[in-house]
Amino acid sequence: MSITSPRTISIPVPGATLLEVEHLTVTFPTSAGPVEVVQDASFRVEAGDTLGIVGESGSGKSMTSLAIMGLLPRGGTATGSIRLNGHELLARSDREMRRVRGDKVAMVFQDPLSSLNPYYTVGRQIEEAYRAHNGGSRKNARNVTIEALERVRIADASRRVDHYPHQFSGGMRQRIMIAMALCLEPDLLIADEPTTALDVTVQAQILELLAELQRETGTGMIFITHDLAVVSQVADDVLVMKDGRQVERGTAEQIFSRPQAQYTRALLAALPRIDDPFDRLKGTS
Amino acid sequence: MLFYFARRILAAIGVLLLISLFTYAIFFLLSPDPAVQICGKTCTPERIDQIRSQLGLDLPFWQQYWQFLSGIFTGRTYGEGAAAIQCAAPCLGFSFQTNEPVTDMITTRMPVSITVAVGAAVLWMLAGIGGGLLSAVKQGTGWDRGVMMTALAGISLPNYFVALLLQYVLVVQLRWLPFPQSVQFAEDPLLWFQSYLMPWLVLAFGYAAMYSRIVRTNVIDTLGQNFMRTARAKGLDAPLVLRRHALRPSLTPVVTLFGMDFAGLLGGALITETVFGLNGVGKLTADSIAKNDQPVIMGVTLLAAGLVVIANMLVDVAYTYLDPRVRVKSA
Amino acid sequence: MTESILSAKHVSKVFVTRGDGAVFAGTTRFTAVDDVSFEVPRGKTLGIVGESGSGKSTTARIVAKLIDPTEGTLEFEGDDVTKPSGRALAAFRSNVQVVFQDPFSSLNPRHTVEKIISAPLDYQGITPKQGKRALVRELLERVGLNADHAQRYPGQFSGGQAQRIGIARALAVSPKLVICDEAVSALDVSVQARVINLLNELQAELGLSYVFIAHDLAVVRQIADTVAVMSKGRIVEQGDRDAIFGHPQHEYTKTLLAAVPQINPEWELERVRMLAAEGAVE
Numbered sequence: 001m002s003i004t005s006p007r008t009i010s011i012p013v014p015g016a017t018l019l020e021v022e023h024l025t026v027t028f029p030t031s032a033g034p035v036e037v038v039q040d041a042s043f044r045v046e047a048g049d050t051l052g053i054v055g056e057s058g059s060g061k062s063m064t065s066l067a068i069m070g071l072l073p074r075g076g077t078a079t080g081s082i083r084l085n086g087h088e089l090l091a092r093s094d095r096e097m098r099r100v101r102g103d104k105v106a107m108v109f110q111d112p113l114s115s116l117n118p119y120y121t122v123g124r125q126i127e128e129a130y131r132a133h134n135g136g137s138r139k140n141a142r143n144v145t146i147e148a149l150e151r152v153r154i155a156d157a158s159r160r161v162d163h164y165p166h167q168f169s170g171g172m173r174q175r176i177m178i179a180m181a182l183c184l185e186p187d188l189l190i191a192d193e194p195t196t197a198l199d200v201t202v203q204a205q206i207l208e209l210l211a212e213l214q215r216e217t218g219t220g221m222i223f224i225t226h227d228l229a230v231v232s233q234v235a236d237d238v239l240v241m242k243d244g245r246q247v248e249r250g251t252a253e254q255i256f257s258r259p260q261a262q263y264t265r266a267l268l269a270a271l272p273r274i275d276d277p278f279d280r281l282k283g284t285s
Numbered sequence: 286m287l288f289y290f291a292r293r294i295l296a297a298i299g300v301l302l303l304i305s306l307f308t309y310a311i312f313f314l315l316s317p318d319p320a321v322q323i324c325g326k327t328c329t330p331e332r333i334d335q336i337r338s339q340l341g342l343d344l345p346f347w348q349q350y351w352q353f354l355s356g357i358f359t360g361r362t363y364g365e366g367a368a369a370i371q372c373a374a375p376c377l378g379f380s381f382q383t384n385e386p387v388t389d390m391i392t393t394r395m396p397v398s399i400t401v402a403v404g405a406a407v408l409w410m411l412a413g414i415g416g417g418l419l420s421a422v423k424q425g426t427g428w429d430r431g432v433m434m435t436a437l438a439g440i441s442l443p444n445y446f447v448a449l450l451l452q453y454v455l456v457v458q459l460r461w462l463p464f465p466q467s468v469q470f471a472e473d474p475l476l477w478f479q480s481y482l483m484p485w486l487v488l489a490f491g492y493a494a495m496y497s498r499i500v501r502t503n504v505i506d507t508l509g510q511n512f513m514r515t516a517r518a519k520g521l522d523a524p525l526v527l528r529r530h531a532l533r534p535s536l537t538p539v540v541t542l543f544g545m546d547f548a549g550l551l552g553g554a555l556i557t558e559t560v561f562g563l564n565g566v567g568k569l570t571a572d573s574i575a576k577n578d579q580p581v582i583m584g585v586t587l588l589a590a591g592l593v594v595i596a597n598m599l600v601d602v603a604y605t606y607l608d609p610r611v612r613v614k615s616a
Numbered sequence: 617m618t619e620s621i622l623s624a625k626h627v628s629k630v631f632v633t634r635g636d637g638a639v640f641a642g643t644t645r646f647t648a649v650d651d652v653s654f655e656v657p658r659g660k661t662l663g664i665v666g667e668s669g670s671g672k673s674t675t676a677r678i679v680a681k682l683i684d685p686t687e688g689t690l691e692f693e694g695d696d697v698t699k700p701s702g703r704a705l706a707a708f709r710s711n712v713q714v715v716f717q718d719p720f721s722s723l724n725p726r727h728t729v730e731k732i733i734s735a736p737l738d739y740q741g742i743t744p745k746q747g748k749r750a751l752v753r754e755l756l757e758r759v760g761l762n763a764d765h766a767q768r769y770p771g772q773f774s775g776g777q778a779q780r781i782g783i784a785r786a787l788a789v790s791p792k793l794v795i796c797d798e799a800v801s802a803l804d805v806s807v808q809a810r811v812i813n814l815l816n817e818l819q820a821e822l823g824l825s826y827v828f829i830a831h832d833l834a835v836v837r838q839i840a841d842t843v844a845v846m847s848k849g850r851i852v853e854q855g856d857r858d859a860i861f862g863h864p865q866h867e868y869t870k871t872l873l874a875a876v877p878q879i880n881p882e883w884e885l886e887r888v889r890m891l892a893a894e895g896a897v898e
Contacts (some may be wrong), residue, residue: 046375055489057775057805072516094523102520109518114511118610128529128860129519170668180519199667201833204875226804229834229877256879257886268887270809274861274876 018220019068019188021046022164023080026063026072026244028117029236037063039244043237045188050214050221052235052252054228056267060244061224063275068096068222069107103133107180110193112173116165122149123161126180133184148183149176154208171202175209182213188213192224228271232256240264290602297598304590309350318342319523319579321365323381344388377587378580380573390569397467397565401558402550408489409496410543414536416493417500421535422527426507432497436453436528439494448487448560456485465561487553494547496539503535510534537607541600548596552589582591619835620655621793621825623711624678627652629674648674649685650849656793661819661826663840665833665855665872671849676797676829680732681705692793710740715800717776723770728782730766731754736789755784760814776807781812787818795827800835810840823879833876837861845869 010104026038031167038060041276045051045259055061067078070089082089117125127141127149152175164175167261174194185189191210195203211234214221223234223246231238231252238255240247240263248261259265320336321328337343338365339446341352352361355375363379372379377387420432455462465480507513508531518528552565562568566585573581605611629649657664666672670894675693677683679690681697689698699728713736716722723732730752737748744751753763770778779799786794796815800808816839818824830836836843837857844854845868853866862869 056806069518071514098520098522100520101518107518109511109515110510115515117516117530119537119608123611125515128521132520132525166610177515180515181373182621200833201667201871201875203877209876227877228805229879230877232428232883252878253883257883259887260889264890265540267805268879270806271879272805272809272812272832272838273878274834274837274873274877275881 001128013249016047016048017044018047018049018085019222021064021081024064024067024081024082025079026060026067026076027079027085028073028076029066030062034284037076038067041239041246042080043246043249044241045222046236047091047220048214048218049236050223050234052231052236052238053222053224053241054226054231054267056226058243059107059241062192063244064241065107065192065222065224068188068190070094071103073102098263099133102129102181102186103182103184104186105188105190106184106186108174108177108181108191108194111197112170112177114164115177116166117174121162121164122176124261126161126176126183132182144183146227148179151182151213152176152179154179169202170198171205172199174202174206178209178213180282182217182219185217186219188220188222190222190224193226194223195230196225196227203230210234228256228267229273239268251285288484289605293598293601297594298596301591304356304589306350308586308590309353310346311561312579315349319381320502322577341486361504377584380581381577382578382581388582390581391566391584391588392596394564394566394569397563398551398558398567400422400481400490400563401563401567402547404481404485405488405492405550405554406543406547408485409492412489412493413496414500414539416497420501420502421504421508423576429501433501436494436497440498442491444487444556445560446608447490448483448557451483451487452560463564467562484554484557484563487557487560488550496542499542500535504531505537507531507535510557516558524535533607537604540607544596544600544603545593548592549589552592553585619658621657621658621873622656622692622827623654624675625653625676625689625691626789627678627685627690629671629683630686631676635699647799647849648843649678651688652846652849652851653688654844654851654854656825656827657842658825659819659823660841661828661839663836663843664827664829664846665836665843666846667831667872669705670846672831672846673797675846676714676827679827680712680795680797681708682714698707706740710736710742710789711791712793713789713791714795714797715782715786715799717801719775719782719802723778725770728767728769729773732770732781732840733785733788734764736785740789742789751788752784755787758787758818759784760810774807775803776811779803779807781813781820782878783814787822789826790811792826793827795829797829798831799828801832802828808835809838815839831860833872847873871878 004008017257021044022042022163024038024041026062027034027036029035032127039066040101043051043053054063063076066072067076068082068089072078078090080090083099089100121175123142123145126145128139130144131134131138146157146161149161152174154160160168163247165176167271168176168211171271184241194210195206198206207230207266210221223231226230235252237250238252238284239249240261242263247263248259249254255264256268259268287508318333319340320333320342323336324333334343342347344352354376355361356372356378358374359373360374361376363372370379372386373388375388377391379386380390383390416432416436417589420429423429433452456464462479462482463476465483466476470477512514513530516530517523521529551566553570555564555567555571557563558565559568566588569581570585572578573585624801628647628651631646631648633644633646652675654662654664664672664675674683678685681690681700684699687793689696689864691697692708692711697704700708708845711783720848727735730749732753733752734748737744737751738756744853746754749766752766756763756766761777761784770781773781782799799810799815803811814833815826815828819826826839828836830837832892840857842862843857844851845866846852852868853860860869861873863874888891
């Protein structure tokens with residue numbers, strides 16, 4: 001048994017459809033009747049590609065990702081279809097979904113400090129994810145963990161593996177979350193506002209790291225953010241959401257250079273920039 | 286880390302000294318003249334003076350306090366010459382009522398109080414944590430309401446009422462248990478157990494009620510934390526998520542509480558011991574207060590205070606091991 | 617040379633914290649703001665940018681006189697306000713107001729909007745000549761809210777609206793200087809843009825001066841006339857907005873600007889041309 005990965009690695013075929021979501025609707029019961037927080041969303045993620053889902057608060061972008069993970073808050077129900085590598089996820093029981101979570105689809109969250117348990121070392125929390133799906137000895141899991149930490153550029157990983165979350169900086173914590181997600185070599189990585197809580201220089205490093213790891217592993221990614229500029233940098237395809245509905249969908253180039261929906265245009269107009277495109281236009285004309 | 290412990294121990298000693306000073310001041314300076322009390326009804330002024338000088342009551346306060354304090358560490362001799370009475374360390378003086386050394390009175394009664402405290406603690410930790418967990422995990426269901434209603438009763442009903450009720454139902458009406466007797470474990474283990482069962486239940490009921498409410502709140506709070514979502518996103522099954530990720534953050538704060546409560550109980554369960562006629566430190570306290578037996582009151586007060594201070598210190602030290610955030614900060 | 621309304625000279629703030637609750641605990645010193653000097657030009661906006669731990673929020677609190685500096689002096693309209701007495705402090709408070717980051721946690725949920733907005737008047741003992749109720753209505757309209765909503769509670773408003781209420785409250789005592797501490801950071805982009813526009817409009821109408829503190833460089837660029845860049849408690853570079861954004865001198869400023877994500881300029885150009893062709897712009 002090799003230390004790095006005892007499983008056969010499924011080599012993703014570039015361009016093959018990894019995730020296909022059709023007519024996804026997420027409903028929550030309220031005292032005023034059921035509320036659809038996501039309405040009829042359809043999109044796909046190709047292997048090795050990144051889909052950016054962008055929207056303001058209440059757009060339903062986070063609920064979409066939780067529906068894919070089967071982790072909707074209590075009371076939430078999802079209808080429609082979510083197919084991963086051709087297999088329907090929505091019909092599965094929680095027990096079956098458990099094998100998908102972490103192993104096939106992994107997730108990185110917004111606030112890395114609160115997303116890590118303060119009582120356990122980061123190493124133990126990564127090992128735990130690995131062993132939940134692969135079993136094996138703790139020693140093997142520890143080696144995998146140290147290797148994963150090295151891959152996300154945690155210096156001195158064999159020592160840092162025994163440190164607690166609060167002993168790391170915000171950016172380091174997010175690297176740890178990414179290591180945790182990637183140690184199982186998932187087919188799909190969902191990053192929900194992974195850089196929103198970070199300083200801008202740290203954000204740049206994390207974005208670079210994600211891009212690099214994606215190039216190496218060929219993992220498909222859904223990148224959820226409110227920040228149009230960030231999404232323009234990371235995404236191949238973009239889905240714009242508002243109030244639970246999808247407003248516009250297309251390649252990043254289409255969305256940013258030829259946006260059709262009024263809402264997308266308004267969002268782009270409102271985005272503050274350190275370098276104004278209108279100034280530039282005046283300069284060139 | 287070593288520096289931290291040394292600092293804690295120094296602080297604890299300081300607090301204990303202050304407590305001894307205050308209790309000494311209150312009991313020996315503000316209460317009626319002990320010499321008169323000891324002397325009894327057929328008394329002459331000469332006899333009173335004699336007792337005073339024997340007990341050192343004619344000395345100034347600071348000297349008296351110093352004698353008392355050094356008696357605890359090195360022992361003490363009352364009186365002089367042939368009439369001298371030796372009191373070995375740790376000396377807390379003699380009872381005005383029975384002339385027994387206070388230290389002996391306490392040590393002979395400690396086993397009873399320890400038995401009461403340990404048994405009750407086991408019960409209330411099991412019931413409190415179990416009830417709290419059940420309530421939190423089944424939040425909003427009948428289980429939750431049932432546990433919380435019981436807990437409300439446990440908090441609102443006074444100890445003596447529960448004790449009398451239990452005694453009436455279990456002993457008098459149902460005859461499931463014999464009337465509590467003071468038996469040694471070696472003599473009759475069953476009777477020993479049956480005799481202690483009611484005091485344990487009575488004490489545990491009140492504490493378990495409080496603990497289950499606290500545990501419930503802590504667990505519900507923890508279940509809403511982001512790291513619980515992470516644990517599920519990793520693909521762990523629900524019981525494992527609960528056991529590994531929710532339990533420790535929820536129960537660590539309970540340690541502080543437990544340390545204090547347990548130490549308090551070791552110092553004697555006043556009401557429960559009295560109601561069930563258990564000859565523990567609690568009953569000794571109640572009796573000595575009733576008879577204004579000052580050296581004994583002084584002794585049990587110091588004991589209780591000392592236990593709480595020590596428990597407080599142990600809890601702080603335990604915390605540095607239980608919560609990594611505290612550990613690394615103080616290192 | 618524009619006159620400055622507020623100036624800070626060599627301001628430092630050292631926090632001393634005790635190790636823990638124990639007796640005989642040690643103390644640690646932390647310099648949050650280290651020898652910082654800046655001027656706020658009258659009627660203009662000074663933007664202060666920095667990452668977490670840069671000392672920008674501590675600077676905001678010092679300027680708002682919520683905490684005292686350890687060293688240095690503060691002058692407001694030429695008067696020393698470093699350690700003002702009761703009356704001078706009261707005067708300062710009516711001249712300088714603060715708008716905080718989280719609109720909801722800084723508005724009392726149990727008070728009506730009218731009560732919230734008029735609270736600073738009560739603290740200052742000011743009775744507006746048109747009457748309190750009329751002033752609140754005026755202020756609500758000024759910040760773009762419905763004047764009839766004065767009897768509602770904060771919970772009935774959206775984040776952007778709540779921040780407008782915060783701004784209205786700051787304006788109630790007719791201040792000369794408003795300190796915006798991450799005032800738009802919690803808002804969605806489209807809402808953020810409207811609040812920034814509102815701040816700019818109010819400045820033009822009322823001649824307000826702003827100290828605008830933010831971690832987002834792009835936002836600061838929308839509103840600031842002069843910019844100070846902070847890092848590790850110090851101001852590493854300050855100057856005219858266009859100079860800072862166009863020709864940054866300090867390495868840190870360059871790093872910071874380089875890290876800001878930007879949309880592919882070619883896409884931006886193409887879109888702007890398309891919109892121009894559609895007649896959507898100008």
